[in-house]
Amino acid sequence: MKNKQTTLKLIAEKLNISITTASKALKGYSDVSEKTKNAVIMLAKELNYTPNSFAVNLRTRESKTIGLIIPEVVHHFFSNVINGIIDEAENNGYLVIILQSNESLELEKKQVELLINKRVDGIIMSLSNQSNFDSHIKNIIEKGIPLVLFDKISKLVNCSKVIIDDQKAAFEAVEHLISKGCKKIAHIRGPNNPQNAIDRFLGYKKALEKNNIAYDSKLVYTCTDVTFEEGKKFAKEIIEEHSEVDGLFVITDLVAVGVLAYFNEKQIKVPQQIKIIGFSNWFMSQVITPKLSTVDQPSFEMGKQSFKLLFEEMVHFKNNTPFEPKTILLKTSIIERESTQNK
């Protein structure tokens, strides 16, 4: 059943011209007579000709395909980023191969290898939690493959990046709590390695400092998995160990929702007894009771910008012109909802 695709050769034969001429006609070269040009174009349309992309790839050394590696697809933030990337890529004639690292460094290395072997024109990544300036990342850069990191980056890697100012955003979130009267503020932070968890933690600390609230390391809880369940777990610990806590800044909405779920169960009043602010503006946070205050992170835009940067770099790569990595900083904003309101 294998269907023969029409090729230039076929068209050339049918019209009794050379393959070269056929090719030129279709590519709009000026040195083809109107007559043959039209004949070729007509026949090509009739036979439903499309250039064999395998051959084009081989000739041009381009696949018009990029690779995207993210920790997980099933995630409100990441799926929005994917959305932005696919969108922008398609606008520029690129397709996107998506792989997920499942937060495993081992897998991430394998994925990078797959993409390199596939000879994608560029790679966009958000690093797994365990990942840093490791051999696989070095490899991409040494090979000169255009690379853009977003969200979960490593400061050690010298490449283009699209990020938010996590430290500032966290600072603002905590000051928001303080402005609502919170005096004893706990923090559920992300794992130790990823830069954004570190930065959010630093922002938390700085906000306390600036407002003359003593920092207490006992009020900081560290996630390992960053899940709904961990939110519940830490909510329990916080209430049992530090019942006087009246404010809580949580690394991300998913975990914050876990906290809310636990507090709802135990009839602990939010925001009356304790105010909570999350991070990311997950769709769900405006749907849960009480509605969760959070930090809005422009995920779709982050995807778009990531591709744009990559595209720029790919152009330079193709033209063999030097390219200086850039970092784009996107704006965040506090979204006040019920969980931090004064009633």
Place this chain on the structure above:
Amino acid sequence: MKNKQTTLKLIAEKLNISITTASKALKGYSDVSEKTKNAVIMLAKELNYTPNSFAVNLRTRESKTIGLIIPEVVHHFFSNVINGIIDEAENNGYLVIILQSNESLELEKKQVELLINKRVDGIIMSLSNQSNFDSHIKNIIEKGIPLVLFDKISKLVNCSKVIIDDQKAAFEAVEHLISKGCKKIAHIRGPNNPQNAIDRFLGYKKALEKNNIAYDSKLVYTCTDVTFEEGKKFAKEIIEEHSEVDGLFVITDLVAVGVLAYFNEKQIKVPQQIKIIGFSNWFMSQVITPKLSTVDQPSFEMGKQSFKLLFEEMVHFKNNTPFEPKTILLKTSIIERESTQNK
């Protein structure tokens, strides 16, 4: 900065042998002396040789890449399916290009064209709401490109499919409401075209029938966008137009959560005044108050099975052996939570 990739030619030159021999050595042909074989393998490793996939694609007429078109990436169900597909594909040495139709037939046609031109080895799709057995789908089949449809299929298309029994699942959901004592059951259904919306509606109707409850078309509300907002809107209409309704079956959890949000706002008691059951088992439905009863749909598994079917078909395609399309029916189950409990 363009980095020269090592090629067979380079290896051959360095070892003063022919390209053929180098190729054979690496592919484990028996007719190469141990000595040269080892030398080639050593050098290949040293120079970090990997076959140029563009050339391999051209020769083998395979890209080891498949295309996936879904209505939207940012969706709990679909992102889980993506997850399953990527996973299974990777296990079998395939990469996945993802495109989204945004529920637009126009876009969907374009995406199909892109994938065909890219010469992917196979395509997996979930149709957009407006889509049916249209020219683009016919095109895929006529070209003999392996195709698998999942979830949102069209019965008119003769290809492999992975689905659930929507009618049966809906039937069970509505019977669940009835078993909880509901006498007047409304239904918020999906758009008119997609098969699964039709089937769920039919299941609803059948369950009423079997239980001697009169079907009333006024109690059926039809979504156009299937959003959270539509859930709120219809919740309002239901209460205002038919305050005696005591049960509600909703096409999907996202919409059901919108309903719950409206009822919570208006202090309408769920499940006391009205019981609600959704569809899909979205992560969020176990987090909202009250927790939403729903129909569990094995999304990850659906992804895995879709790729498996596609793979099977691709093998047949390659070997030019006939292939009879198959349909895999996956099991669903009712998940009872607070929104349908008798208190």
Place this chain on the structure above:
DNA sequence: TTGTAGGCGTTATCAG
């Protein structure tokens, strides 16, 4: 055991 030749389909160069 090794190597030559040809082809996958397209494109670029250069000569007619």
Place this chain on the structure above:
DNA sequence: CTGATAACGCCTACAA
């Protein structure tokens, strides 16, 4: 204006 030729990198009959 047209076309022959080579090359992209790999693979496989077939010869030597």
